[in-house]
Amino acid sequence: MKRRFAVASLSLAVVLGLGTLPAVAAGTAPAAQSPDVDVTKVKAHLTELHSIAGRNGGTRRSTGQGYRDSVAYVKGKLQAAGYTVTEQPCTSGCSSGAGPNLIAEWPHGDANDVYMFGAHLDSVSAGPGMNDNGSGSAALLENALTLARQNPTMQGRVRFAWWTDEEQGLNGSDFYVRSLSSAQRSAITAYYNFDMIASTNGGYFVNHVTSAAAAPMKAYWDSLGLQPEENTEGAGRSDDYSFEQYGIPTSGYAMGASARKTSAQAAKWGGTAGTSYDPCYHRSCDNLDNINTTGLDRASDGIAYTIWQRAVGTGDDGGGDGCDTDPVVNGGFESGSSPWTGDTGTIGAHSGQSAHTGTRFAWLAGYGSTHTESVAQTVTVPAGCTRLTYWLHIDTDESGTTAYDTFKVKADGTTLATLSNADARDGYVQRTVDLGAYAGRQVALSFTGSEDGSLQTGFVLDDVSLLAG
Known part of the structure; x- marks a missing residue:
């Protein structure tokens, strides 16, 4: 017997040392080959972005100095880590005076098998934009720095982007994709977007959750028992849409904006039913107090898992050869x-x-x-x-x-x-x-x-x- x-x-939660979800500890990545991304370092980037806003009228709007200072901060970190970094001025379609897109490429791996990871760096005029979208920007930055520190053997190419003028109509990312040649677009195997990944009353949403591009993102959150749902609220409203318009596969994480959490979602994820996922959406209170650290940690680690699954080792999206x-x-x-x-x-x-x-x-x-x-x-x-x-x-x-x-x-x-x-x-x-x-x-x-x-x-x-x- x-x-x-x-x-x-x-x-599962107890075995991983998590207690009962949603309290998740660092170091819970389900794949040994993907690193844990230190959420305290992600929050340190958020603190710097918040300070930049504070020095510039409480905002990081794309047309202001707060945005340009944000670009300078991210760029400096990336250059010091060994990235090939480009500021791309948005010369058509953007708001007058909008700052540049920031593009950073890790110069290793197959340049014809590119995995892009992007987040918009601008805020609305009303506030510093810590969740929208300092959260996505900071998580991407620390993932980029983690990749550089780990320096694994690359099969695919990883390219990070911080977009300008998203809040005025996805203008920065639209300009970027329009500026690419057909061959350059074809080299992008998938684009992943991260917009509002620390909503205080948030849910766990994946863009195109059942798609092949979404597979590693969903798998990571599934491994934490989160049962993520489709990001219906964000459909067509963030920078992934610019890539979708040209037939490039997309996915990404989000935790929700002004839509209200349902009773079923509150039962599954915690939080308050009938209340917005982010009660400070596009408001001055979108500050450092408006950050869900647990969600930010889970998203940051899920980004790393996706990078490692897609570009490190096999370097394919499930359709390529190899078993590294x-x-x-x-x-x-x-x-x-x-x-x-x-x-x-x-x-x-x-x-x-x-x-x-x-x-x-x-x-x-x-x-x-x-x-x-x-x-x-x-x-x-x-x-x-x-x-x-x-x-x-x-x-x-x-x-x-x-x-x-x-x-x-x-x-x-x-x-x-x-x-x-x-x-x-x-x-x-x-x-x-x-x-x-x-x-x-x-x-x-x-x-x-x-x-x-x-x-x-x-x-x-x-x-x-x-x-x-």
């Missing part, structure tokens, strides 16, 4: 439960079984009574990285060749492999499933162990991986 220690049945970075995160279960979902209490260093490698594994079923347990993870399957492998030990009290208890591997609910008590062997056996039919797609992988009414069969799973195939 199966015996579990209490630690094995802890919830394993798309399966925490496949050996050594880093807690994240980003696995389902019966995560099956994951642990349980008494009575042993790991294939390390100390932790997922022990599915094994009770000797009618029981079903599953663990699942959503991954993007790159072309050329389609061989799903896993190590499975089947421990059974059944005998003979009749399949009483089963283990199933599924992709998006379709069963790809079935094993049973009749397949039991001594120790672990490596098994392989072909995911070639899912290449270039996001897919939900699940592993399920089921028992009938008597005689236990435990399915002990470890070291799940996607390999070149």
Whole structure:
């Protein structure tokens, strides 16, 4: 019979040291290869932007000195970190006297496979714009500096942008995209936008949440149990729209503006139903007190996760070749439960079984009574990285060749492999499933162990991986 220690049945939040969501600690990125972005450093950039506004009439409007000083601050940090930085004057379509766009490129990786990450740097005239949009600007800046400090081997090219004159009609980003040649636009594989990612009564919204571009953004917030929703309020209202107009795939994070939080959203995310996501939207009170640090931390880390998933390692968006970075995160279960979902209490260093490698594994079923347990993870399957492998030990009290208890591997609910008590062997056996039919797609992988009414069969799973195939 199966015996579990209490630690094995802890919830995802407790395993990660989070307590109950939404209180999230630093260092919770679900992928070991993506770094934690220090939210205290993000807030230090916000403090400087707030001080700049304070020295310039309480605003960083695109046509004022507060905006130009903001550009100078961000530019100085980026140049010192080794970026190729360009100020692009907006010579048509922008407000008279508007300051420049700021474009920073990390000069490594394939220049024909560009991932852009952008945020508007200007505020409205009424206030300093700490949430709108110091939050997105500061998070991008610290992500850029983190990338430079880490200096990983790049496959794709990462380009950051801070836009002018967004508040007057998306003018800076529109000018930028219009100024590109057809070839330059085609080189942009995806654009990610970050506008208002620290709303005090906010929700967790992803632009085009079901799209391929959004896959890593959604996966990160899914791994924290946030169940993000589509950013309907922001559709067509921020700089990603300028890229959409030219057919460039887009996504991004937002936490909401003047729309009101629903009762269902308050039940899911906390906060106050019937109240605006940001009660200080476009007001003078959009200051340093108007920042949701928890949301800012989650968004900042999700940006890093997306950069690493898209441009570091495989360097593709699920449609390219290569398998330099394993798309399966925490496949050996050594880093807690994240980003696995389902019966995560099956994951642990349980008494009575042993790991294939390390100390932790997922022990599915094994009770000797009618029981079903599953663990699942959503991954993007790159072309050329389609061989799903896993190590499975089947421990059974059944005998003979009749399949009483089963283990199933599924992709998006379709069963790809079935094993049973009749397949039991001594120790672990490596098994392989072909995911070639899912290449270039996001897919939900699940592993399920089921028992009938008597005689236990435990399915002990470890070291799940996607390999070149």
